[in-house]
Amino acid sequence: MIKISNLAKKFKIENPKKLSEQDKKDPRLQGRFFHSVKNVQLQCEKGEVLALLGPNGAGKTTTLRVLSTALQPDNGSIQIGGTDVVKQPIEARKKIGFLSGSTGLYGRLTGRENIAYFGRLNGMGDADIDAQINQLADQLDMHTFLDRRSENYSTGMKQKTSIARAVVHSPEVVVLDEPTTGLDIMAANTVIEFIKSLKRAEVPVIFSTHHLDEVNELCDNVAVIDHGETTFEGSLDAFKHKSDNGLHAAFMACLKEGA
Template identity: 60%
Template sequence: MIAVDKLAKRFKLTKEHKKNKERHDSREYDGYFHSVKNVSFTCNHGEVLGLLGPNGAGKTTTLRMLSTALKPDHGSILIEDDNIVKQPLLGRKAIGFLSGSTGLYGRLTAKENVEYFGKLHGLKGHALKAKCDELFSMLDMTTFLDKRAEHLSTGMKQKTNIARAVVHNPKVVILDEPTTGLDIMTTQTVISFIRSLKAQGIPVIFSTHHLDEVALLCDKIAVIDQGLSCFDGTVTDFMKQGGSTELNQAFLNLLSGNKHV
């Protein structure tokens, strides 16, 4: 289980930014840009949570705080009973994180990349081989395991990135737009993999702009707008509060209603 409570993060504005009046955002005040002001949501065992919001809403900053790459100014992130804001090392062990900037070592093969990150997390011998073989099969990677990462296609790289993100058996998996730029077949493999994590009872948080994926996968939805939580609940409640059985329309209605909670 992961529980996010009242997260906030601000960034100091540069002198150049302050002078540029045309780029003013309502979250710019007191010499800071308040990227995330108050964000809360929970994702329990066996749940998939879709993290939604318009561009610039604060989703990326929120995810970077969950990954422990950024330290919140306020708030807590609990994984089971551990507050990973205060214990970031525990968070890095407990979370499998994939972002758009997740990279691979180009001169290593797909297999070597995944094995390397497994070893960094303390896996070795039979345990490492068994976990890698399981992931390679689930993500349909066997045809390109011996290819250098620098020669992999976009889809192959994304599968390898996902494998390296979860090779250490994390308690929570966080995926930032995992299907962006992928073809239909690779997207389906990623969706099937997320379902397998759910079946294992692993909480999964993933941000996406594709609400059809939310309909396929999600038990819960959290929406961030202007750095604030404006929804955290089930898909059914999302449609009810958004006033539509179509997720796209419910999302637009919810944002236009500005119903922050």
């Protein structure tokens, strides 16, 4: 189970002159600080997939980076099971599988070597790493490129390898930041099927995406963030009922409510 309550994170503006006109109009800009996340709450239970939605710049990635322990929050709490992520970041990190949109691979290493390296960082033995890599290669259809150097991978190959690397240690929760962005139909479908397998294994998944058809196919619950605040949190059915004109209209209705 993942629970985020009253989360807040601000960043100091080192050079206000470099702010765009859009940034200057953002209500989260207060003096020399930009309050990227002001008040976010969400919850994801075992066996659930939570869609994290919001326009670009809403605070989704900052929220996920705080959850992953990459950033320290200014306020709020994050719980993973019985672990306080803010107070016990090292312990929490062992429980999290995190895929960031900007996560890179070591180009001179093969896919297998990239995944194995992260397995060792998480204290896994070689036999367990080999078994887990073979299982993930089956699930993500990676066998044809697994032993090639990753610097020559396509976007889909890189993303599959990054996902395998994020979950090689069998984390208790998985956080995926736009995992299908830039993928072709076949690669995206493989990723979607993998997320379904996590759900069947009762692993809670937080899934940030702009693709509402994926939300409809995968997700049990939805959280919408706009201007750093949660404007909706509830079941997929409740989200759909925000409008009679489809998921896009429901999403826009959640943004208007938060305005």
